[in-house]
Amino acid sequence: MTLTGFFRYFASALQWGSFYALIAIGYSMVYGVLMLYNFAHGDIFMAGSYIGLFLCGALLAISAGGLISMPAWLILILTIVGAMIGTSIVGVLVERLAYKPLRNAPRASAAVTGMMLGLLMETANLWGLGAERRNFPSLIETTVYNIGGVSITNTKIMVVGVALAVMYILHLFVHRTKVGLAMRGCAYDFPIVPLMGVPMDFIASATFVLGSSAAAIAGVLFCISYPVLEPYMGMLIGWKAFIAAILGGRGSIIGAVFGGYLLGFIEIFVAAIFPSTLRDLIAYSIALLILTFRPLGFFGEPYSAQLRL
């Protein structure tokens, strides 16, 4: 691998790592606060992409109709914000429907309801919108920067930049605000915090809002980079991000970010060195090895909590 090739792969790895990290944050936050796997999170990501697609289409139509003419960057920002709001509603609905009634039930049951809700969302999408792949309109023109022989597109830079900014904002939110304090309290001791007067339902919803917003941003960014949408896009990327979240360490935001980028790097560089069909095989074998020798992931804390079964 030449040096320029290395940097090209490096940029792709950063981009994919950003997607994984943004989605993994959602898994991790929900895990930290509610101690459950949100197996519908991949489909929340899918919902975010589709909401972004329709919103973007509508805004472009309004803009082209001459009603209010908007520049492309404004449309992009409005799309992201709208997708965040829409996806948050979806996320809170998922929480209210699938997880809240089962808060005192076995965690695995909640995992099954989440999985079923995810399946329902996928199929509803397939049924309602059809199986054809949809193309995301190109909002920003691709410019290729050439830095020392390494060509990097502006979308890649934007993806990584936005992802890092979002992660930093989330970090600030969790550590500097009152809601964030309550979230960390729940992560620390789940049964006691409601006794201290913290409204559990509100905290749970807020967690889902944050996680879903991150997933929506990931969805819109993903669509800009790879402008093809299909109903099952959430499943594959979602499961991979779940693995990334656990690799980083259960319930830790920094861990999720780290795990996401780690998975991105593993996948891209494995595909660069070996035949691409072996990508999954080698990538997951590495993940398996990591978890065998670091059973708590990289940032996970040792715990004695039992499965609530």
Add this chain to the structure above:
Amino acid sequence: MRSFIQEIRSRVTGIPIQAWVLGFLVAAAIERLVGDTIAVPLGLGTVPRLFGVRHMVKSPLLIPNTIVYLLVIYFVPISVMAWLTRPLIKRLPSRLSMPLLLVALYGAIHVWGGLDEYRILVLQFIFISILLTVSLNLVNGYMGEFSCASGGFMAVGAYVASVLTVWGFVHDDVFGPPVLPPALGPFAFPIALIVGGLGSALAALLVAIPSFRTRGDYLAVISLAVTFIVKSTFENLEVIGGPRGFMNQPRWASLPVVFVWTLVGVWMMRNYVSSILGKGATGIRDDETAAEVMTVNTRRIKVVTFMLSAFWTGIAGGLFAHVMGYINPATFGIMKTAECFAMLYMGGLNSITGSIVGAVFYQFMAEALRPLGIVKWMTIPVIVFAFMLRRPWGLISFREFGFLRKEVGRAPASD
């Protein structure tokens, strides 16, 4: 109303399962004999193949007719037979009750399924699902882990068994002419299945060994990674078809074969969970540290439980391959595991009965709703969802029906 329901309940609960099965046998026989003569005047065309659910789904106008049909063919004979045979069965010596149940059960499914190929296929799928669910229950229920590797283990069993049978008995493009005489087929099939199960048990070591040091979520991801690794391995093995799949398996997994394997599997796992090792697994679920302090060899129990569970999952995979005659890696992905979860958690943890009920219910529903097409995959999640919300612990959990209960721990009477 309530007292009426209680009255019915008290009458129904006293009837042993053997009587119900005998009733079903009689009902199935009646359906074979006079099913058509009743179905045609009711406007159902032919005998409804899955209790008329398809008719009801397709055309709601036929619901009353179907209900009449069900009442005449199933409800009346079953209740009458159950009521009549109850005193006889109660007087039966207890060592005969289990053989009677098995004979009646096989007779019932044989007569019921004998109507057409489709019913046989549904029954085969149901039995395979029972094996899958009970074996998943060993790990996820009795041992309290969260293993997502059902699909992967099933794939290992399916591929290993298929390669053996195709290599031995089928003229294949890759493996050449059959190397064994066809007369050996019926004897070699169980061996191929067992080798498949053993391969699957070996794959389970990939999950079992990390489980010494971790559990819960991390183990879930480890097992998930194992599923992806297995699937990706088979996709990359061009010899056995790669992503296109592997076909030409001899269709040896007929209904009696599947029935016997399921029986043996359920019997073995039922005995396992009430053995000392199985009690140790329950100890690990409740408190691993405490179990270890109480001299439970947790490592040994984990390895044995994971391998036993994977062994039977692998057998189920082998049977599946020889029912379908075609497998491809995509069959054994996350969706398969999600289905196993739905069957297990809907049926109920820590109960063989619950697993059987869940598997039968889910598979039956999946087949009966097939005419809905894609809407089926919206209906099934909603139904499973409703069940989970209503009964978060599953339909039947932590208890067994009498015939599956094993009397343990009774010291021999001293004289």
